[in-house]
Amino acid sequence: MFDIRLVFGWLMSKCDRWSQGTESRFLLTRLVGLACMTLIGAATILVMPAAIAADSTDLASGSQVFQAHCEGCHINGGNIIRRGKTLKLNALQRNGMDSLEGIAQIVTHGKNNMSAFHDRLTEQQIQDVAAYVLDQAETGWKEPQK
Numbered sequence: 001m002f003d004i005r006l007v008f009g010w011l012m013s014k015c016d017r018w019s020q021g022t023e024s025r026f027l028l029t030r031l032v033g034l035a036c037m038t039l040i041g042a043a044t045i046l047v048m049p050a051a052i053a054a055d056s057t058d059l060a061s062g063s064q065v066f067q068a069h070c071e072g073c074h075i076n077g078g079n080i081i082r083r084g085k086t087l088k089l090n091a092l093q094r095n096g097m098d099s100l101e102g103i104a105q106i107v108t109h110g111k112n113n114m115s116a117f118h119d120r121l122t123e124q125q126i127q128d129v130a131a132y133v134l135d136q137a138e139t140g141w142k143e144p145q146k
């Protein structure tokens with residue numbers, strides 16, 4: 001990413017030379033410097049949450065992955081092949097699958113009659129669909145799967 005602090009560093013060094021002139025020039029540059037630092041601090045705080053959100057999982061993408069790759073066997077959070085292994089919260093808890101890691105693991109590597117998806121889905125898509133499954137399990141698979 002383009003680092004604004006480098007630009008300010010360069011500006012500050014220019015200012016330093018200019019500010020050697022008089023006492024008031026010196027004070028002025030210090031004040032401007034301080035103001036700039038405060039602005040940069042504020043900007044960082046404002047931008048951070050957006051960066052963090054972009055890093056985390058995306059339920060809309062998870063929903064799309066689910067429709068394309070999972071719904072065939074797990075329609076409405078069920079399981080058409082193994083009745084006890086649904087994506088409902090109580091089943092996930094009983095089978096130790098009620099975590100992002102657990103779900104990501106079974107999606108990546110597969111298990112028995114469920115195939116592995118590591119060659120069809122990216123790491124991010126697997127995280128997204130795992131988050132989507134957990135979210136739906138917690139809300140009872142009531143939302144229409146769009």
Ligand code: HEC
Binds near residue numbers: 071082
């Ligand atoms: C071909 C059918 C099929 C597809 C497609 C499929 N699964 Fe499965 N899934 C199964 C079967 C069968 C099991 C039970 C595996 C076992 O434990 O024997 C299972 C188990 C699971 C479990 C554990 C459930 C529990 O209660 O233990 C999760 C979570 C899961 N699948 C998520 C997914 C996700 C997410 C996708 C899409 C990326 C997906 N599955 C695609 C057949 C499928």
